[in-house]
Amino acid sequence: MRRIALVIEYDGTNYVGWQVQPNGISVQETIGGAFYKLIGERPVLHASGRTDSGVHAMAQVAHFDTECGVPADKFCYALNTRLPSDIRIKASLETPPDWHARFDVREKHYIYRINNAPHASAFTRNTALHMHYPLDEQRLQAAAKLFLGEHDFNAFKSVGSKAQTTVRTVFESEWVRRGDELIYHVAGSGFLYNMVRIMVGTMIRIGQGFEEPETVSRALSGAERSLAGDTAPAHGLTLRRVKYDLFDTEKLLFGSEAAKDPAFIPFI
Amino acid sequence: MRRIALVIEYDGTNYVGWQVQPNGISVQETIGGAFYKLIGERPVLHASGRTDSGVHAMAQVAHFDTECGVPADKFCYALNTRLPSDIRIKASLETPPDWHARFDVREKHYIYRINNAPHASAFTRNTALHMHYPLDEQRLQAAAKLFLGEHDFNAFKSVGSKAQTTVRTVFESEWVRRGDELIYHVAGSGFLYNMVRIMVGTMIRIGQGFEEPETVSRALSGAERSLAGDTAPAHGLTLRRVKYDLFDTEKLLFGSEAAKDPAFIPFI
Numbered sequence: 001m002r003r004i005a006l007v008i009e010y011d012g013t014n015y016v017g018w019q020v021q022p023n024g025i026s027v028q029e030t031i032g033g034a035f036y037k038l039i040g041e042r043p044v045l046h047a048s049g050r051t052d053s054g055v056h057a058m059a060q061v062a063h064f065d066t067e068c069g070v071p072a073d074k075f076c077y078a079l080n081t082r083l084p085s086d087i088r089i090k091a092s093l094e095t096p097p098d099w100h101a102r103f104d105v106r107e108k109h110y111i112y113r114i115n116n117a118p119h120a121s122a123f124t125r126n127t128a129l130h131m132h133y134p135l136d137e138q139r140l141q142a143a144a145k146l147f148l149g150e151h152d153f154n155a156f157k158s159v160g161s162k163a164q165t166t167v168r169t170v171f172e173s174e175w176v177r178r179g180d181e182l183i184y185h186v187a188g189s190g191f192l193y194n195m196v197r198i199m200v201g202t203m204i205r206i207g208q209g210f211e212e213p214e215t216v217s218r219a220l221s222g223a224e225r226s227l228a229g230d231t232a233p234a235h236g237l238t239l240r241r242v243k244y245d246l247f248d249t250e251k252l253l254f255g256s257e258a259a260k261d262p263a264f265i266p267f268i
Numbered sequence: 269m270r271r272i273a274l275v276i277e278y279d280g281t282n283y284v285g286w287q288v289q290p291n292g293i294s295v296q297e298t299i300g301g302a303f304y305k306l307i308g309e310r311p312v313l314h315a316s317g318r319t320d321s322g323v324h325a326m327a328q329v330a331h332f333d334t335e336c337g338v339p340a341d342k343f344c345y346a347l348n349t350r351l352p353s354d355i356r357i358k359a360s361l362e363t364p365p366d367w368h369a370r371f372d373v374r375e376k377h378y379i380y381r382i383n384n385a386p387h388a389s390a391f392t393r394n395t396a397l398h399m400h401y402p403l404d405e406q407r408l409q410a411a412a413k414l415f416l417g418e419h420d421f422n423a424f425k426s427v428g429s430k431a432q433t434t435v436r437t438v439f440e441s442e443w444v445r446r447g448d449e450l451i452y453h454v455a456g457s458g459f460l461y462n463m464v465r466i467m468v469g470t471m472i473r474i475g476q477g478f479e480e481p482e483t484v485s486r487a488l489s490g491a492e493r494s495l496a497g498d499t500a501p502a503h504g505l506t507l508r509r510v511k512y513d514l515f516d517t518e519k520l521l522f523g524s525e526a527a528k529d530p531a532f533i534p535f536i
Contacts, residue, residue, distance in 0.1 A: 009390045009391070011390045011391055056390075056391075058391075076387060077387075080387060085388065086393065087390055119344060119345075119356050119357070120348070121277065122353065122355055122356045123324075123395070125354065179522070254447070
């Protein structure tokens with residue numbers, strides 16, 4: 001029995017999220033279906049974490065165990081021929097048998113894209129939130145900095161969260177401008193359910209001038225959900241990178257130079 | 269009666285092209301339908317030129333005449349509320365009554381995107397051609413330079429072309445790398461039917477090593493279609509910019525700085 005890890009890119013628009021759901025097609029079951037066509041079995045896929053309906057991934061990671069003799073680095077090619085074009089396996093590799101895609105996560109990076117132009121874009125309609133209201137970049141940046149470090153993110157989780165502790169550490173938190181887009185880049189040890197989207201929703205209100213950046217500090221210390229803002233829409237969010245001791249998806253896919261640039265987005 | 273110009277962005281994936289066709293929905297008739305819902309009439313839309321099925325536009329230009337009293341710069345907002353999200357009117361302005369979106373074109377720019385990575389991309393699947401074969405950038409660039417200047421492009425047109433003369437002038441012709449993508453940027457006085465796609469198809473064979481860059485010169489001087497390569501797939505092509513004496517779409521939409529960078533793509 002071998003354990004294989006997959007690095008998976010998906011446009012989440014047409015899926016109910018990573019995990020199998022009764023109300024539609026998930027990314028997980030779609031990859032399971034490709035496996036079935038390939039090797040006649042449906043191995044259980046363990047992902048680095050769930051992504052919600054409409055959320056995208058540049059580098060989701062999932063592992064499975066198999067007796068199938070396909071060379072580890074060839075699973076990606078074999079699966080891609082059996083997958084729809086909005087899901088692509090970018091890499092596949094063998095891991096130690098006790099390595100785990102979820103429990104061994106060291107760091108996860110997300111981006112949240114806001115198209116802050118007068119008109120929406122025909123091209124980024126599914127991958128960036130369009131907001132034509134002015135957003136003050138200085139205020140966004142000031143708010144983003146307040147998330148850095150270890151905090152109780154209880155105010156920044158959805159009711160559906162089942163996490164045992166709500167303390168998380170944020171390593172990077174900044175907004176980067178690219179043309180009409182404001183891209184929020186956040187890296188952390190882990191994230192609660194809907195945490196990034198609630199952080200963004202809170203910052204949007206601050207960027208619009210309805211709240212002060214210090215609202216973030218109050219919500220972090222008070223830890224009450226009502227102190228934070230709305231949950232920003234799912235389609236602006238992309239899981240960009242997962243880091244393990246064993247490998248780092250960004251270095252694996254794009255080389256180490258790319259990984260240094262928070263604004264780096266390899267698709268355009 | 270006023271003449272109004274529209275600057276239009278579209279993801280061409282779900283359309284049979286700009287022009288009304290019997291076999292599917294065109295961009296032109298979709299905008300016509302939005303007009304009908306807005307003002308109860310269907311003005312004739314004259315575009316800078318047709319785009320084929322699957323071809324995209326960052327800045328197609330079209331004009332129409334109307335008696336409708338909507339302020340010129342408000343047509344974009346009014347139409348966008350009645351258009352599907354893969355077509356966006358980015359700007360609208362009043363022009364002199366004898367100005368013409370097609371006959372007054374001074375320069376058009378296209379980009380052709382090749383995703384030259386081992387695996388296709390879930391995100392650029394509809395906007396870039398995926399080729400996993402190695403492409404030699406030096407050879408692509410050498411071939412691109414040979415298109416510069418005034419030439420008879422008879423070898424680079426499709427049989428469907430009805431142009432009276434096949435002489436065209438190319439002002440810019442270069443490949444730019446962005447991550448895994450090779451992006452061909454071409455600017456000219458005008459283009460024959462399928463001309464850019466045949467130019468790219470010819471360069472792809474050169475980049476793969478099947479032909480020498482000088483093939484371009486032979487095809488330009490011999491002017492026989494058989495000397496040029498295949499027509500590259502439509503979905504890699506995007507109409508990026510149209511220049512008139514009256515206005516330049518790129519400066520209108522993105523400011524003059526953007527217009528100086530051939531690799532600039534405002535959507536990601």
